[in-house]
Amino acid sequence: MDILTSFPPMKALGPEAFDKQITAYLTKLDKLPTAAFSKAKDGKSPLDVLSPSSNSIPYIYCLLEATKSLGKDKAKWDELLSKVTLFYATFDSIQMRYVGQAWVDLWKWTAECLDHLGIIDLSVLSSAILRLDPSAATFTSLHLRFVRLCLGNNTPSQALPILDRDIYAFPHANAKNVLAELPSEELGLSNAYINEKSGLSEKLRPDLVMEYYLLGAQVYIGTRALSRGRLFLELVILHPAQNHATSALQVEAFQKWLLIGLLTDGKPFPYPRTMDQSTIKALRSMSKAYEALTESFERRDSAKYYAEMDAGQQIWAENGNYRLVAEAGQTLMQYRVSDLQKTYAALPVSRVAYHLGMASEDTLSTLDNMIRTSSLDATLTPRTTAAEAVLRFNMKASGRSQGSVDVEMQTKRIEELIAAVRDADKRLELTKEHIDITKRNKRTGTDAELADQMDLSWDTPSAPAGVMVISEDDAEEDIMA
């Protein structure tokens, strides 16, 4: 017990000293028998003696021990859960950085426990992640598990606290010969301590990352944040690949991406500029039914759209897109009316009805609905008959008076992004392949540098294709520096 409480010391330590002490402490803990973590002393369990906020490391070990010895008794589960909840609210995040494996194990147990007890509120899991890393900007396997859980519980909105935080990095091995930041340091981006060695995330694979974004997109589509949903889908579609490999997840994302384009803009989004042509071809060939839909939509052909919709019912059901397709069908009507804005300033409802191919009374009520739900910016003046009623479009664009606020926030976000991009570029430079190329360049002398820059395409086969793809100007400029 004394060993357990031997850390942390009373006085505050600087980062290096802290790191040394904690490493020594961990070694000592490893040597202790497992019973030490569960044995009661003086009738009290270690969990009661230790403080979760200052003795976070031993506390978590004790918690894990405790989880192993639970029976079927729900009350006991409940009790332990409340201790865990308290722990998650108070732990010392810096200490946690050193015990990645334990962290992951406890989290997984907590998820299981909540499920076992039938608790819907998963916020303890998300707040745990956020306490460890407030930015949640380094992707971990827990991110994905959490989103899966929320969707499984039919409470997608609970995933938002995690989803809303942009991912700025993935855990990876630190570059050799580079002075790594100590986990004990307070500042810095979270990817410094969430790396391969730390164990704070299980091993990642590309399909897991894509799954995260795909599920996240579904959450955003469900909560009607279509713009962010689009971003997530594009992240899946643009996931870099070797040798033009394409994943089935990308096909799914592509199909949803097409549909959201229809809902947002009335036509499919333009393809991202950096997209690989062969990937696009592969995705399109797998999504012919969806492309047929978008074509009918773009031509504003309601009849054809609904015909296609009915014909492809099984496809939409299989992909879980039925609701989206149906919604797009309704939006089509709205777009047909909005199209009229491009040529008319005002027109009688009879003309609108003719254009839509509906009866005047139906048109009138549809228009009324649209105006009331703010999907149409116009005024409707009733007359004696429905046909004579006048639809007048508001010509002046409704001012974006909150424009200035938006711009400020946007600027801030962009600045953050730029910082993250710079960091990523720096890390890229430290990767082995990059160093190899730089070394080779330096060896062949400065004259050949330019030629070598251009000839990155026929470099030695040892360097993987991944680096060839990057022709970022920043990376090359730094070589010259």
Add this chain to the structure above:
Amino acid sequence: MASPLPSVGTPTFDLESHTSNYTPPLLPLRLLHIAAHCPPLSHQALTLALEVIKLGKDVSLYHRATDLASLLGHADLAVKDTDWLARREDANRRELTRLEGELKGYKNNLIRESIRMGQEDLGLHLSATGGQAAAVTKEDELEATATPSMQGLVVAYTTMSRVRDYCSTPSHIAGLTLRLQQIALQQAVTAQQTGLSASPHWQNVLATSNRLKSVGVKEEEQVLLTPLAAAGAGLAHLCTSDYISAAKSFLSVPFSLATQPAVQGVNFIASTASANDIAIYGALTSLATLSREELQTKVLDSPFRAFLELEPHVRKAISLYLNAKYSACMALLSRYYADWSLDLYLGAGLSQGHSHVDRLFARIREKSITAYFSSFSSVSLSSLASTFPPTGLAPSTSREGVEKVMETEILSLISSGALNARLDAVNGTVVAPSKDARVEAHAEAGKLAEEVERGLRLRLHRVNCLISNLEIVGAGAPGGKGGKEAWGLGY
């Protein structure tokens, strides 16, 4: 008698004096065009045509003329003079054999210059006769669908191209190119009139005309060639409906065209297009395509003005347009509609329903409406209809009918993007869309920021995946999708 072909009214010019400006081989084609589309002048034109044709050597053209006569109901002119036909065919054949024999002789003697002249003479003969005699022997080389005269002219063109091998001076080449241009013109016009595709021939006209610009002759000769090059290019552009390039070409024709002598035996202004014609083509295409400032600087204040003096009415039309007197301008132009429709180049396509005149007029109208509207924020349909009376309506149409037609026209202009306005169908007015620059600028900035943000995020993601070795790898590669570990159900 009613003409089975689309027809126009009587032109302002006098047929005889008009056609005395031109020479074969295009002269009979001109007359045939007039005969086909102008019933009042039809008989007279055909008579003149047959006279001219009989003076020439082209038998297939004779057949075409007489067939046209019977189509139009001029029985007297439709009678074929079989006597003349037999004599002419015979003479053509004999001449052809003679020329070919002579040419063979020259080739044996290997005197380059004589071979060249012999080959040239052969080519000229073929083009004059429509190449009929030679067509018989060369049938296997040619398309089955072309008419005899087309086949013949292709032979003529190929034969003439062979002269190239025997040219020794740039002057020879210039002459050759010029003749090729003339044959190509003949081919193009014939194709237009017989309903075949003329675009390959117009391409040839364009190519030869461009070649004339840089053929390498001395200064004094080049000065004579450049107008022909520009005019030829202009015609090619005009007849392929590329009015913008046509305007540019025509405006660059030096006025010396009107007064220069024949070049290497070719008198362009008589054989192809007179200076007056150039004036009209240039004026119409400019009016249809150039902006106001350009019209002022490039047409009225430029050397092209000399051409315009030859045809004062088009000059007047342009200045009316520049002074925003659109209805007067359009009225003036429509007075010469018949004249221009009967022109060989402008009137091409009349049988199909849209001649170049029609298209040019439509464009000029469109431009005028847009220009007229640009100074107002709101215009009523009725005033639009009175300033720009819709064409092609019966005079008895009611006011509502006229407005309806006007409305349809305005709607098509708006949807095609030519007119930036909105129709207020309830009040019967056309309104200019109001633009709040400030709001628009904000919206633009917001959108741009969004896209920058999105782009940065995508790039960041990409770089990160690459660093962490998280790229997608194809199935079967190590570390690929095989062996996907189960993470447990649900989570």
